[in-house]
Amino acid sequence: MRILVIGAGNGGAAAAVELSLAGHEVCLYARSASTLDPFASEGIGFEGLLGEGRLRPSGLTSDLAMAIADVEAAVVALPVYAHGAVARALAEAGWGATRPIILNPGHTGGVFEFETAYRAVRGELPPLAEFSTLAYVARKPRPDVVNITGRAKALRAASLPSGRAALDLACVLFPGAYDSGDVIATGLSNVNMIVHPPGAMLGASWSEATGGDFTFYVEGMTPGVMHVMRALDAERIAVAAAFGHVLPTVIGEMRALGTVPADADPDDYRAIAAGAANRLIKAPDTLDHRYYVEDFGHGLVPFTVIAQIAGVATPVADALIALCTIARGRGEVATRGAAEMGLVGCSRDALLARVGVAST
Incomplete structure (x- = not known):
């Protein structure tokens, strides 16, 4: 599957590694080109629970229009205070109403803020789901390497009523994710x-x-x-x-x-x-x-x-x-x-x- 990972920090790099290792084509997007530069020559270095090595995502870009052009779904792995801005940016870039978006994580109220910001630009919301917490415990010991010391075994997920397709996809892409009922439950399970x-x-x-x-x-x-x-x-x-x-x-x-x-x-x-x-x-x-x-x-x-x-x-x-x-x-x-x-x-x-x- 062609997946866009939005965010190249600790969580985004970890998600790009896991999804790539699972056989997906991953395009990694970051707002700042300087965040991606360390990955440009030799790819993402990884160590920890997912093994050790380097891999190259199918794409690295700080151009959002280019990033969304040929992907089937997006995983947002940004700090949660960026949810409103990325929702507006995706709506303005023409993400559309059919491709799923997964907030990894949504934390508390993430889906609500994302929905509100997206609808302010474009009325019809795409399928939208969230995790209660980031799927990983991960840190970058160096700008080009992510150390993944933890991976959630059972990860709460939920969607708005219109977002079932995103919830189903989240549970497929991230083994251990499960339907937690509703986004109030996920939001209040933010550890x-x-x-x-x-x-x-x-x-x-x-x-x-x-x-x-x-x-x-x-x-x-x-x-x-x-x-x-x-x-x-x-x-x-x-x-x-x-x-x-x-x-x-x-x-x-x-x-x-x-x-x-x-x-x-x-x-x-x-x-x-x-x-x-x-x-x-x-x-x-x-x-x-x-x-x-x-x-x-x-x-x-x-x-x-x-x-x-x-x-x-x-x-x-x-x-x-x-x-x-x-x-x-x-x-x-x-x-x-x-x-x-x-x-x-x-x-x-x-x-x-x-x-x-x-x-x-």
Whole structure:
């Protein structure tokens, strides 16, 4: 199959490797040509769970019109704060209403923001699906190499009612992906919005003082951080319940993904430090790191929007958002709010109808 991977960072490079190894023709697109330049001469180097070697995608381009010309589907593997921009760009470039798009990942509210931005340019939405989290734990040790230390074993996926073709394709292209019911379930199963903000916020001074020279999930996972994480997780589970979903703790979710030990107690948040894929990951080096930019403004913020629609209070999430905004000292920052998701004035019944679920 001819597949366009949008984004050449950690996740995009990993997706291009996995899909190419599976026999697909992959065109890798990045907004900046400089991101692709390291792959131009010898291809993408890879190491870790998918083996070791180099491969050349069928195409490398920073020209979106060229990228979409001869592909059958797209996998968007960009930072989630780029979803609105890439939706508009695809609509303007003439993607059309038939070719599926898969957000890997959508995180919280990704499908809602993508749909809203796309429809603002072109009325008819293509089949659209999302994963709850990135399929990989991956980092680039060098600009031309991606090290894949984790691959989700069971990956939640869902689509809008019109996007079944994208959901079916997602489950074929990415083994282990499964239909999670609706995009409220996938959005509220975003593990990053639970495991990153407490440690990022409570460890902000340590990150700034050391430039992130400590292990985020081991040295940074102190009892105090875990207490806050547990309370934040309880808010997430309560919001899910208000929409009829019974979700596991974040440890239970990570156990299914394979990023904590398979025998981990779902109520023991110390298990995060025991996950082999996470053990060596360093802390953020500045407050401009994606743990702050992405997991607060595009994780916790949309979570609180959905919580307000559900009528569930989220004092822990609200406090973390407020502290992050103050600590970063940036004033107004881009977020995935109600307007970006098309949820201004939305009721619980209206949201359920939008995702294709009958209200109860």
